[in-house]
Amino acid sequence: CTGNIMASNPELCLTVEEWREKFGNWIREPHPEALLNATIFFDFRVLYGDEKLAYKLRHWLLSMTGGNPSFLKAMATNALDVAPPLGKIRDFITDDDPKHPGTIDLKKFGARLFVDAARVLALRTGVEATSTAQRLRQSGSRIGMPAEELSAMADGFHFIQLLRLRHQHLDTDHGAPGDNLVKPDVLNELDRRILKEAFRQARKIQLRLKLDYQV
Structure with missing residues (x-):
């Protein structure tokens, strides 16, 4: 991991109390590095060991963020840094990098x-789930979003994930390193339409953040 976010990093092998102090500092002073750390570490989940420690930390974290609108607004602003690649004339806005032309x-x-927006909603509404689809459904329902709308957003997220995995599988089958760069022009018509709709769903969830936090 280029960011050294691994168990072998002693700075990340902390007690519950030490993680509370670290998380608390990020919440109280949400500068750019703190927000970046929050997007990574606030999605922690149990893989091994005493599950009660993680549940205890999650409960404390949600109690800290749910009543902190300034922190949530900073997280929402951060989540809106990137917009869905939908064009006004063409279906998609693709990369103009000469190394990866025509890709997304x-x-x-x-x-x-989807991940960033769902995280903000979960922190706001006290949802303990770390799965993006579960966060969307559970937190969205708590703030009154229609079930069919939430289902469409989850479906959009799942399709993009499926497309990523399918692309990576085909790449590695041909001896190339897998990546996330897909050329929409080489997709079949059905996949292009579904991908466009998935990006529209991403735009909808971002619009919800914009309206809720006036950013």
Whole structure:
């Protein structure tokens, strides 16, 4: 991991009390680095060991963020840094980088949009789930979003994830390193239509953040 976010990093092998102090500092002073850390570490989940420690930390974290509108607004603003790659004339806005012409990074401009928005809603409403689809459904229902709307957003997120995995599988099958860069022009018509709708769903969830936090 280039960011050294691993168990081998002693700075990340902390007690519950030490994680509380670290998380509390990020919440009280949401500068850019703190917000970046929050997007990574607030999605922690139990893999091994005493599950009660993680549940205890999650409960404390939600109690800190749910009543902190300034922090949530900072997180929402951060989540809106990237917009869905939908064009006004053409269906999609693709990368103009000469190394990757005509591509869309489905992680940066697709999955991340849902993940970041769902995280903000979960922190706001006290949802303990770390799955993006569960966060959307549970937190969205708590703030009164229609079930069919939430289902469409989850479906959009799942399609983008499916497209990423399918692309990576085909790449590695041909000996190339897998990545998230998909060329919409080479997709079949059905996949293009569904991808466009998935990006529209990402735009809807971002619009919800804009309205809720006036950013």
